[in-house]
Amino acid sequence: MSVKPFYKPDVTPGVHGPKPRLARFRDLTLVPVIVLLLVVGAFTDPVFLTGGNISNILQQQASISLLVLAEAMILIAGKFDLSLESTVGTAPAIAVMLVIPAAAGGFGLGLPGALVIPLALLVGAAIGAFNGFLIIRFQLSAFIVTLAMLIIVHGLLLGPTEGKTLFQLPDSILYLGSVTWLGLPAAIWIAGVLFAVGIFVLGYTRAGRSLYAIGGNADAARAAGIRVHRVLFGVFVIGGMLAALAGILETGRLGAIGSNMGVGWIFMVFAAAVIGGVSMDGGKGTILGALTGVLVIGLVQNILTLKGVSGFWQPVVYGAIILIALMISRIAGGKAQD
Amino acid sequence: MKIGSLVASAALLTIVTACGTTGGGAPAAGAAGKVGIDHPRADSDFWNSYMKYVDQMATELKVDKLNPTNSQNDVSKLVSNVQALTGQGAKAIVMAPQDTGAIATTLQQLENKKIPVVSVDTRPDKGKVFMVVRADNRAYGTKACEFLGEKLGGKGKVVQLQGALGSINGRDRSEAFAECMKSKFPGITVFSEPTEWEGSKAASMLQTRLEQNPDIKGIYLHAGGVHLAPTLQVLKTKGLLVPPDDPKHVFVVSNDGIPQEFEAIRKGDIDATVSQPADLYAKYALFYAKAATEGKTFKAGPTDHDSTIIELPNGLEDQLPAPLVTKENVDDQKLWGNQVK
Numbered sequence: 001m002s003v004k005p006f007y008k009p010d011v012t013p014g015v016h017g018p019k020p021r022l023a024r025f026r027d028l029t030l031v032p033v034i035v036l037l038l039v040v041g042a043f044t045d046p047v048f049l050t051g052g053n054i055s056n057i058l059q060q061q062a063s064i065s066l067l068v069l070a071e072a073m074i075l076i077a078g079k080f081d082l083s084l085e086s087t088v089g090t091a092p093a094i095a096v097m098l099v100i101p102a103a104a105g106g107f108g109l110g111l112p113g114a115l116v117i118p119l120a121l122l123v124g125a126a127i128g129a130f131n132g133f134l135i136i137r138f139q140l141s142a143f144i145v146t147l148a149m150l151i152i153v154h155g156l157l158l159g160p161t162e163g164k165t166l167f168q169l170p171d172s173i174l175y176l177g178s179v180t181w182l183g184l185p186a187a188i189w190i191a192g193v194l195f196a197v198g199i200f201v202l203g204y205t206r207a208g209r210s211l212y213a214i215g216g217n218a219d220a221a222r223a224a225g226i227r228v229h230r231v232l233f234g235v236f237v238i239g240g241m242l243a244a245l246a247g248i249l250e251t252g253r254l255g256a257i258g259s260n261m262g263v264g265w266i267f268m269v270f271a272a273a274v275i276g277g278v279s280m281d282g283g284k285g286t287i288l289g290a291l292t293g294v295l296v297i298g299l300v301q302n303i304l305t306l307k308g309v310s311g312f313w314q315p316v317v318y319g320a321i322i323l324i325a326l327m328i329s330r331i332a333g334g335k336a337q338d
Numbered sequence: 339m340k341i342g343s344l345v346a347s348a349a350l351l352t353i354v355t356a357c358g359t360t361g362g363g364a365p366a367a368g369a370a371g372k373v374g375i376d377h378p379r380a381d382s383d384f385w386n387s388y389m390k391y392v393d394q395m396a397t398e399l400k401v402d403k404l405n406p407t408n409s410q411n412d413v414s415k416l417v418s419n420v421q422a423l424t425g426q427g428a429k430a431i432v433m434a435p436q437d438t439g440a441i442a443t444t445l446q447q448l449e450n451k452k453i454p455v456v457s458v459d460t461r462p463d464k465g466k467v468f469m470v471v472r473a474d475n476r477a478y479g480t481k482a483c484e485f486l487g488e489k490l491g492g493k494g495k496v497v498q499l500q501g502a503l504g505s506i507n508g509r510d511r512s513e514a515f516a517e518c519m520k521s522k523f524p525g526i527t528v529f530s531e532p533t534e535w536e537g538s539k540a541a542s543m544l545q546t547r548l549e550q551n552p553d554i555k556g557i558y559l560h561a562g563g564v565h566l567a568p569t570l571q572v573l574k575t576k577g578l579l580v581p582p583d584d585p586k587h588v589f590v591v592s593n594d595g596i597p598q599e600f601e602a603i604r605k606g607d608i609d610a611t612v613s614q615p616a617d618l619y620a621k622y623a624l625f626y627a628k629a630a631t632e633g634k635t636f637k638a639g640p641t642d643h644d645s646t647i648i649e650l651p652n653g654l655e656d657q658l659p660a661p662l663v664t665k666e667n668v669d670d671q672k673l674w675g676n677q678v679k
Contacts, residue, residue, distance in 0.1 A: 047550040056549055060542040163380045165563055167598045178575060254537045255574075256567030259381040261537065305546045311503045311532025 029329040030276060030292040037299040045306040053302070055184055059253070061298035062187035063088070063177075064265055065291065066246040068272045069191075069198050070239035072290035075273060076202065077235050078215035078282025079135065080142040084243040084269065086153035087127050088262030091244035092251045093157050095120035096169055104168035105161060113170035120173070120244045127153055128240020132233040150266070158259055166257040177252015187249045194242070198287040211235065215282030272297050275325045296325050371631035373624065374428030375406040376419045378436050378459070382535075383563035383596045384616055385434075387678055388458075391620030392432075401624045404428055413437040417444050424453060430468070430627040434458040438506050441465065445652075454630035458623045460506055467653035469626040469636065471619055473660040475507045478612045479514030479558075481662045482591040485610050486556040487523035489589045495527045496556035497547055499540045499565045503532060511560050511593065529554075535561055541568035548576055555588055562592035562599040562611055570607055581606045595663060595675045603668045610664045617674040618643075618658045626656070 041048040067084050074081045095116045102108030111119070131149055135142045179186045202208035213221035214228050222228045251257055270280075276293025278285030300321045304314055375392060379385050389406070396403045404426050409416035413435065420431060431453055435441040438460050445465025448455055454468035461470045486496055498515050501508030512530060519528050529551070531543035540559075548554055559565035569590060573579040578588050592599045595613025602608045622643075629636070638649040645658045663673060670676065 045550060050549070053546070053549045056542075056545050060545065158380055163382065163386045165383055165567070165598075167567060178571065250538065253571065254541050254568045255571035256537070258537045258564055258567075260564075264536075301542065302546055305531065305543050306550055308529060311500060311530065314532055 027277065027286045027289040028292065030289070030296055030325065033296055033325050033328050034292060034299065037296065037303065041299060041303045041306070044303055048303070048306060055188065057298045057302045058188045058191075059185040060301070061294050062185070062191040063246040063250040063253070064268060064272075064297075065191050065294040066194065066242045066249070067265060067269045068276075068290050068294050069195060069287060070242040071266075071269050072273050072276070072278045072285060072287055073198070073202070073211060073235050074239050075278050075280060075282060076215050076285055077211040077232055078218065079232060079235070080146060081128075081131060081236065081239055082143070082146040082266050083127065083131060083149035083153050084239060085262045085264070085266040086150050086157070087124050087240055087243035088247040088250060088265065089257060089260070090153045090157040090247075091120045091123040091127070091240075092116075092173060092247040093161060093166060093257045093261075094123050096166055096173060096251075096257060097160055099170050100166075100168055105164060105166055107160070113172050116170050116173045117176070117248055120248055121241050124240040124242075124244025124247075125237050126240070128237040128243075129233070131240070132236030135236070136229050136232050154263065157261075161257075161259055163259045165259065169251065169256065173248060174252045174255065177249040178255075179252075187253070190245070190249065194245075195287060195291050199291075202287050207231065207234075212283055215284070217283070268297060271322050275322060275329055277329060293325075297322070371402070371429030372427055373401050373403045373430045373432060373627045373631065374420070374423030374426065375403055375432040375623075376416055376423065376434070377406055377408045378416075378434040379411040380408050381411075382561070383598075384561070384594050384614060387596070387616040387674065388620050390678070391617045391674075392624065395617075395621045395624050399621070399624050399628060401628050403624075409433075411436055413440040416441065420444055420448070424448070424451065428453065429631045430454050430456065432456045432458060432623045432627050435460055435462055436505055439463045454627070456623050456627045456630070458619050461650065461655060462652065465652060467650075468630045469647075470650065470653065470655035471622045471626065471658065472655065473614055473619075473658045475510035476514035478593055478614070478660060479511040479516075480518045481612055481660075482511075482558045482593065482610075483515045483518035484522070485591050485662060485664075486558060486589055487519065487526060489609065490523075490526060490555050492523045493525035494555045495529065495551050495553060496558065497529045497531060497544060497554055498558040499531050499533050499544065499560055499569070501533070501535045501560040508535075508560060515558055526556075533560075533565070535564050537564045537568045540565050541572055544569060544572045545576075548572065548578075557588060557590045559590065559592040562594035562596050566592055566596075566599055566602065566608070570602065573607075579607060582609060595673060597675045597678055600663065600668050600673070600675050603663065603665055606665075610662055613661050613663050613673050613675060615658050615660060615674060617677070622656060622658065 047053050070084055071081060097106045098109055098119055099111050099113050099116050100106035131146055134140050134145045176186050181189055202211060210221065210226045210231050213224065213226055214231060218228055250261060272293035273290050274280060275296060277289035300318060304317060309317055377385060377389050404423055407419035407423060409419050416433060416435060423431060431448060435457060441462050442464040445455060445462055449466040457467050457470045459472050498512065500512045503509055516528055519526050529547055533540040533543060557569060559569060570579060573588060578586055580586050590608035592608055592611035595611055599611040636647060636654055638647050638654060640646050641656065645656055647654050647656050
């Protein structure tokens with residue numbers, strides 16, 4: 001489906017639509033950074049470019065990338081969601097507690113183990129729906145609503161578990177995060193497919209394009225006949241579900257749900273989205289760009305570990321590389337960031 | 339935007355915790371004076387066990403305690419909690435400052451008010467303390483190093499998954515482990531991974547390191563509560579989770595002594611853990627706090643409970659024993675990890 005021409009001027013000029021050729025490059029301003037990191041990594045350690053290491057990097061970034069996907073959609077629609085990071089831990093934890101026996105730290109309801117993934121997604125969707133309800137229905141500030149929700153949702157993990165790590169998990173929740181499909185961890189396939197869907201939906205469908213219209217100018221979008229509230233509500237619900245899925249993958253990777261799972265991720269998520277070209281003011285950026293942002297962060301982390309940079313200095317190097325990536329994307333993109 | 343969010347979240351958290359502390363109950367008046375307790379965090383298995391022991395020991399030792407506060411790993415919250423506790427009439431304070439430098443002014447103020455302080459688990463850099471109750475964290479690192487060094491026969495490669503290097507305990511364990519390896523087992527290469535007590539980082543860093551050095555034969559986990567499950571998961575996917583008599587076995591020493599570590603030792607998944615005595619921490623913290631309100635004093639030297647009190651520039655420190663738990667003694671009922679349900 002293509003964009004309706006009459007609201008096209010509100011959309012980022014030329015990012016998508018029927019003539020994507022030159023505009024495509026703007027999504028890829030981080031590609032030089034990625035190439036540079038690949039070269040640096042190759043010189044740092046012979047292991048770096050091996051299939052095993054690359055697959056590790058992708059697996060390690062799979063769950064946070066789903067958060068970036070969610071946040072990129074929400075930012076493009078001109079809203080904000082900080083609470084995603086808390087959903088990462090809370091959604092799988094609540095789902096697991098509904099299933100496991102009381103002796104293992106659960107609620108003792110004894111629901112079948114196969115339900116744990118649908119339940120986690122449901123919890124994520126519910127959190128997203130509640131955020132959407134407060135922000136859209138009551139017109140509250142998205143920033144403060146989701147900040148409060150970040151605290152509350154994390155509290156909903158600490159409260160029932162009393163801060164204890166959940167060690168005894170049903171096999172069903174461990175499956176996705178730890179299994180290998182066709183030689184690659186399933187998490188990579190899942191994240192890859194979801195990003196492909198995201199790129200397609202936001203680039204080429206009416207519903208996806210309407211996010212840009214809403215983020216660019218909500219009133220104009222409404223005048224153009226877009227059901228702004230319904231679309232935004234849907235975005236928050238999908239965001240919550242993606243965060244829950246990220247939590248499921250992370251749970252499988254770690255083998256337990258600690259009480260601070262996901263805590264502090266949101267800064268990395270914003271960093272990835274913004275260096276990938278997504279605007280904090282809404283209406284600009286692409287899912288592909290956000291994906292390149294995640295890759296940059298994953299590569300930097302991997303190189304720092306391989307190189308064995310001292311723990312005291314890693315944060316400095318890490319932060320500096322994010323800043324440099326931001327500058328390179330500014331120069332390559334040629335447009336002011338906001 | 340980010341600074342704004344930090345400030346805003348700090349502000350909101352302060353409001354939330356303030357509500358929590360003022361909502362405390364009204365304790366009965368006691369002759370010896372009330373003891374105010376601040377817990378450092380609510381998100382780790384070790385500290386949650388400690389909190390339970392505090393309640394239990396308070397009854398056993400007949401300590402009249404105010405409702406404990408929780409500073410959630412934030413020194414500014416600790417400061418305001420201490421003010422609230424003294425406002426409620428605490429005659430002694432038990433705290434566990436995770437930031438050992440930034441607490442100095444508060445200790446100074448408490449000294450001026452003649453309120454004795456027992457510091458659990460950490461040793462404040464400056465400011466008067468009545469007693470520090472902690473196990474020797476350097477000894478944890480050394481014990482882990484000696485165990486791994488012997489198992490590996492003095493050669494090969496080991497990884498230590500470090501805690502937060504901003505905390506004295508993380509630093510002590512890291513440094514002692516690395517120094518001991520250097521002096522006693524110079525043939526062993528040590529990789530140090532700064533995980534910040536985060537499971538997610540631990541899994542990624544360990545996975546990457548194993549990819550780079552598939553011949554790693556030993557791992558020291560600074561905190562079993564956060565590092566155990568990710569480590570086992572990484573070893574499992576690599577096919578390295580095999581019994582100790584298999585040549586592919588990777589020797590793992592953990593740190594904390596939680597029940598899950600004991601379970602893993604029994605199954606042969608890991609080989610040892612240093613049991614950090616949560617029960618003794620709680621018991622002696624309250625013991626010294628009560629003694630302080632009764633006007634008792636202590637001197638450096640051996641104690642009646644297998645520990646030694648040492649002299650610090652700013653007070654005394656009771657260094658509690660922290661046993662190494664292996665397959666041989668994992669079923670010892672005296673270990674606190676075997677007592678929690």
